[in-house]
Amino acid sequence: xxxxxxxxxxxxxxxxxxxxxxxxxxxxxxxxxxxxxxxxxxxxxxxxxxxxxxxxxxxxxxxxxxxxxxxxxxxxxxxxxxxxxxxxxxxxxxxxxxxxxxxxxxxxxxxxxxxxxxxxxxxxxxxxxxxxxxxxxxxxxxxxxxxxxxxxxxxxxxxxxxxxxxxxxxxxxxxxxxxxxxxxxxxxxxxxxxxxxxxxxxxxxxxxxxxxxxxxxxxxxxxxxxxxxxxxxxxxxxxxxxxxxxxxxxxxxxxxxxxxxxxxxxxxxxxxxxxxxxxxxxxxxxxxxxxxxxxxxxxxxxxxxxxxxxxxxxxxxxxxxxxxxxxxxxxxxxxxxxxxxxxxxxxxxxxxxxxxxxxxxxxxxxxxxxxxxxxxxxxxxxxxxxxxxxxxxxxxxxxxxxxxxxxxxxxxxxxxxxxxxxxxxxxxxxxxxxxxxxxxxxxxxxxxxxxxxxxxxxxxxxxxxxxxxxxxxxxxxxxxxxxxxxxxxxxxxxxxxxxxxxxxxxxxxxxxxxxxxxxxxxxxxxxxxxxxxxxxxxxxxxx
Amino acid sequence: xxxxxxxxxxxxxxxxxxxxxxxxxxxxxxxxxxxxxxxxxxxxxxxxxxxxxxxxxxxxxxxxxxxxxxxxxxxxxxxxxxxxxxxxxxxxxxxxxxxxxxxxxxxxxxxxxxxxxxxxxxxxxxxxxxxxxxxxxxxxxxxxxxxxxxxxxxxxxxxxxxxxxxxxxxxxxxxxxxxxxxxxxxxxxxxxxxxxxxxxxxxxxxxxxxxxxxxxxxxxxxxxxxxxxxxxxxxxxxxxxxxxxxxxxxxxxxxxxxxxxxxxxxxxxxxxxxxxxxxxxxxxxxxxxxxxxxxxxxxxxxxxxxxxxxxxxxxxxxxxxxxxxxxxxxxxxxxxxxxxxxxxxxxxxxxxxxxxxxxxxxxxxxxxxxxxxxxx
Numbered sequence: 001x002x003x004x005x006x007x008x009x010x011x012x013x014x015x016x017x018x019x020x021x022x023x024x025x026x027x028x029x030x031x032x033x034x035x036x037x038x039x040x041x042x043x044x045x046x047x048x049x050x051x052x053x054x055x056x057x058x059x060x061x062x063x064x065x066x067x068x069x070x071x072x073x074x075x076x077x078x079x080x081x082x083x084x085x086x087x088x089x090x091x092x093x094x095x096x097x098x099x100x101x102x103x104x105x106x107x108x109x110x111x112x113x114x115x116x117x118x119x120x121x122x123x124x125x126x127x128x129x130x131x132x133x134x135x136x137x138x139x140x141x142x143x144x145x146x147x148x149x150x151x152x153x154x155x156x157x158x159x160x161x162x163x164x165x166x167x168x169x170x171x172x173x174x175x176x177x178x179x180x181x182x183x184x185x186x187x188x189x190x191x192x193x194x195x196x197x198x199x200x201x202x203x204x205x206x207x208x209x210x211x212x213x214x215x216x217x218x219x220x221x222x223x224x225x226x227x228x229x230x231x232x233x234x235x236x237x238x239x240x241x242x243x244x245x246x247x248x249x250x251x252x253x254x255x256x257x258x259x260x261x262x263x264x265x266x267x268x269x270x271x272x273x274x275x276x277x278x279x280x281x282x283x284x285x286x287x288x289x290x291x292x293x294x295x296x297x298x299x300x301x302x303x304x305x306x307x308x309x310x311x312x313x314x315x316x317x318x319x320x321x322x323x324x325x326x327x328x329x330x331x332x333x334x335x336x337x338x339x340x341x342x343x344x345x346x347x348x349x350x351x352x353x354x355x356x357x358x359x360x361x362x363x364x365x366x367x368x369x370x371x372x373x374x375x376x377x378x379x380x381x382x383x384x385x386x387x388x389x390x391x392x393x394x395x396x397x398x399x400x401x402x403x404x405x406x407x408x409x410x411x412x413x414x415x416x417x418x419x420x421x422x423x424x425x426x427x428x429x430x431x432x433x434x435x436x437x438x439x440x441x442x443x444x445x446x447x448x449x450x451x452x453x454x455x456x457x458x459x460x461x462x463x464x465x466x467x468x469x470x471x472x473x474x475x476x477x478x479x480x481x482x483x484x485x486x487x488x489x490x491x492x493x494x495x496x497x498x499x500x501x502x503x504x505x506x507x508x509x510x511x512x513x514x515x516x517x518x519x520x521x522x523x524x525x526x527x528x529x530x531x532x533x534x535x536x537x538x539x540x541x542x543x
Numbered sequence: 544x545x546x547x548x549x550x551x552x553x554x555x556x557x558x559x560x561x562x563x564x565x566x567x568x569x570x571x572x573x574x575x576x577x578x579x580x581x582x583x584x585x586x587x588x589x590x591x592x593x594x595x596x597x598x599x600x601x602x603x604x605x606x607x608x609x610x611x612x613x614x615x616x617x618x619x620x621x622x623x624x625x626x627x628x629x630x631x632x633x634x635x636x637x638x639x640x641x642x643x644x645x646x647x648x649x650x651x652x653x654x655x656x657x658x659x660x661x662x663x664x665x666x667x668x669x670x671x672x673x674x675x676x677x678x679x680x681x682x683x684x685x686x687x688x689x690x691x692x693x694x695x696x697x698x699x700x701x702x703x704x705x706x707x708x709x710x711x712x713x714x715x716x717x718x719x720x721x722x723x724x725x726x727x728x729x730x731x732x733x734x735x736x737x738x739x740x741x742x743x744x745x746x747x748x749x750x751x752x753x754x755x756x757x758x759x760x761x762x763x764x765x766x767x768x769x770x771x772x773x774x775x776x777x778x779x780x781x782x783x784x785x786x787x788x789x790x791x792x793x794x795x796x797x798x799x800x801x802x803x804x805x806x807x808x809x810x811x812x813x814x815x816x817x818x819x820x821x822x823x824x825x826x827x828x829x830x831x832x833x834x835x836x837x838x839x840x841x842x843x844x845x846x847x848x849x850x851x852x853x854x855x856x857x858x859x860x861x862x863x864x865x866x867x868x869x870x871x872x873x874x875x876x877x878x879x880x881x882x883x884x885x886x887x888x889x890x891x892x893x894x895x896x897x898x899x900x901x902x903x904x905x906x907x908x909x910x911x912x913x914x915x916x917x918x919x
Binding site (some may be wrong): 042075076146151152154155158159166232242244245249250283284287288291299312313314317318321325326329330332333336337339340341342343344346347348349350351352353357360361364365366368369372373375376378380381382384385387388390411437449450452453454458459460461462465469500 | 697
């Protein structure tokens with residue numbers, strides 16, 4: 001460890017202070033913990049299980065699509081499976097994963113706080129999540145929900161399956177999401193260390209903060225809509241049912257008013273991770289701190305005004321189509337600002353190629369491709385052809401898997417030493433990241449072509465001319481799954497056998513690396529000085 | 544070049560001239576996407592090689608002298624503005640094409656499309672109908688007026704690059720003009736339940752003489768019996784070449800529409816249907832609306848939303864009373880009266896507002912209600 005005039009905190013200096021992993025080892029000390037870091041690990045386990053489940057459902061869907069007609073299941077089972085895959089991945093993994101795991105772990109440390117503002121609420125949000133996940137899964141598996149993750153009425157309100165309990169489960173998951181978001185907003189406003197002004201916050205905090213705003217503002221609309229669907233389904237209230245004077249398109253407006261911003265709930269945390277990874281491994285400050293910070297807020301704001309681009313073929317008026325179309329172009333610009341700034345940050349840096357940075361390159365390609373195909377489907381005349389085809393499926397998987405999952409993996413590798421105090425194997429990390437990218441590319445690139453060729457989504461059986469692209473896609477999915485399993489394997493080994501990581505193995509300047517790895521229960525042994533900025537790479541390291 | 548790109552991108556054949564126009568925009572957008580993402584990723588990776596850390600052990604303060612890399616703001620601004628101009632350009636071109644794709648010529652052949660789980664039915668102005676096969680003449684604009692009997696479906700012809708949702712209780716439309724005779728697949732694109740993926744049909748484009756002959760051989764529309772949407776057995780298949788508009792007269796009579804609406808221009812309790820279609824209707828709230836298919840359907844389902852100026856808001860809703868095919872037949876009837884001329888002797892039906900010749904509405908009676916009356 002580099003010496004400097006500033007005292008590095010270390011275990012050696014004060015062996016009496018234990019890290020958060022060893023502060024009480026009983027089951028009770030975990031289940032009833034109010035330590036944000038332990039709650040983060042519980043979320044890590046829970047969301048990883050969701051990812052595993054969602055991944056298994058995805059593989060089953062891909063296996064069924066190997067042949068144009070029946071392969072291993074009937075149409076009813078297939079429809080239930082893609083619904084399971086969508087709901088589990090969106091509401092139980094993509095939306096909560098990065099904020100509840102990495103946001104929870106890092107946000108308080110990055111602002112020099114001992115914990116979040118409401119530690120009990122934080123713990124409650126975990127159990128609410130677990131309850132919501134349990135209700136959703138039980139209802140879907142026992143009740144055979146088959147309406148897709150979009151719950152479109154009047155199919156969902158007239159379908160004989162268990163729509164109401166599934167809606168309730170997602171409603172409860174949304175509650176957990178609101179609790180987390182609220183906690184982060186208050187924490188960021190009230191618990192920042194002395195001298196830590198907004199413009200000295202790590203960019204991760206800005207992005208998580210913007211995410212929290214969307215969570216708190218948009219999730220209630222989803223909860224309300226799902227409640228109305230459940231009431232419609234159970235008692236025939238007829239809000240969305242045309243036979244009772246309701247309007248099915250009203251549901252689509254309400255649903256997308258949440259679910260389009262929800263895309264940014266999934267992507268902004270990914271951008272939060274990427275900003276940190278780029279600066280650390282380029283060993284320099286972001287090319288423009290403000291461009292990255294403010295564009296997060298821009299995305300959060302304009303993201304609320306573009307939902308209608310999901311409804312171009314629903315019979316919406318031409319005027320609405322035009323307005324939603326052009327607003328969708330603007331939201332893409334904020335993402336473009338971030339991309340340009342990240343790449344510019346690498347220029348003339350001192351770049352260290354590690355697994356998180358490989359994931360950044362994967363992210364960059366997939367996110368730009370996915371984002372520009374988003375602009376493409378928001379171009380109204382092209383959307384007439386692409387809407388509800390595999391092109392759209394490929395587009396949003398490029399954003400959600402290509403963007404969010406690669407960033408999640410980058411985060412997992414980047415902060416692994418901080419969270420567990422151990423290093424993973426860089427060699428296996430490289431192999432796995434390349435495998436994941438290759439598998440991903442071959443899973444979804446064929447789906448763009450399937451969409452161009454006109455194959456609609458949610459198709460159990462399909463015309464035979466689409467088969468070879470489907471086979472290629474399934475092959476890609478197998479490679480992707482292998483890459484994920486490999487990652488689980490070497491990270492599990494690293495957990496016990498990995499080399500001890502120092503406080504700051506990546507030579508970063510951000511605040512979370514000022515404390516030991518893993519950090520003590522209250523994050524810092526003594527209140528750190530935050531006079532410096534988080535990207536002051538021109539100054540010597542403190543730790 | 545067009546053909547090469549179309550094949551490289553796996554696009555279906557271009558069945559209409561608009562499809563070709565849309566594809567040019569498609570090429571531009573997709574090729575820019577590929578180039579953009581490749582250039583960005585390649586630049587980042589080149590930087591990673593060019594500016595790699597040379598001496599990992601001494602990583603630290605020495606290598607980076609400046610506080611922050613100097614980003615050329617001019618460069619970034621130019622890049623962002625250029626991108627914005629590109630995106631807005633796509634939007635302008637795309638939206639103009641969209642307007643064209645959504646605006647049928649006035650002389651288009653109108654075909655009513657009724658979707659249900661899991662079948663497409665196409666009804667022609669002549670009263671003929673066809674399941675799962677849409678016969679259309681080549682080189683003639685065809686307008687489809689869509690509705691659904693149950694959940695939302697979506698009518699998708701990849702070769703024409705068109706798609707339109709069929710929404711229950713509403714009417715939407717789309718049009719195309721096929722260039723060449725041929726057969727093109729139709730898919731349902733909006734998830735609609737167990738057999739969603741087999742809810743397919745075909746567009747068969749015929750030379751116009753063949754089309755006329757084919758149309759004569761099609762059976763007339765069979766307006767379905769009660770299936771939860773509330774209508775009773777109605778006009779059964781007749782073999783005398785009944786037109787869809789004629790079926791609409793039967794529907795209007797059965798449901799008591801003609802107690803308030805006339806077919807010959809005479810004012811009555813409600814507005815006349817003569818010359819109503821595609822006219823501009825002045826509303827109570829001072830605005831006006833074009834009386835197209837969707838307005839007519841809305842007025843049947845939700846009559847109090849757009850009340851015509853000078854008429855009392857007394858019409859009850861026919862939501863759940865009229866089924867989708869009946870709505871189609873009524874719309875076709877109103878459409879057929881668009882160019883109505885005052886010539887009562889040649890009009891075989893509906894003497895001016897004379898309820899006496901109208902058959903009694905079947906039970907349950909759709910009663911006239913006042914706006915305040917909430918009884919069922």
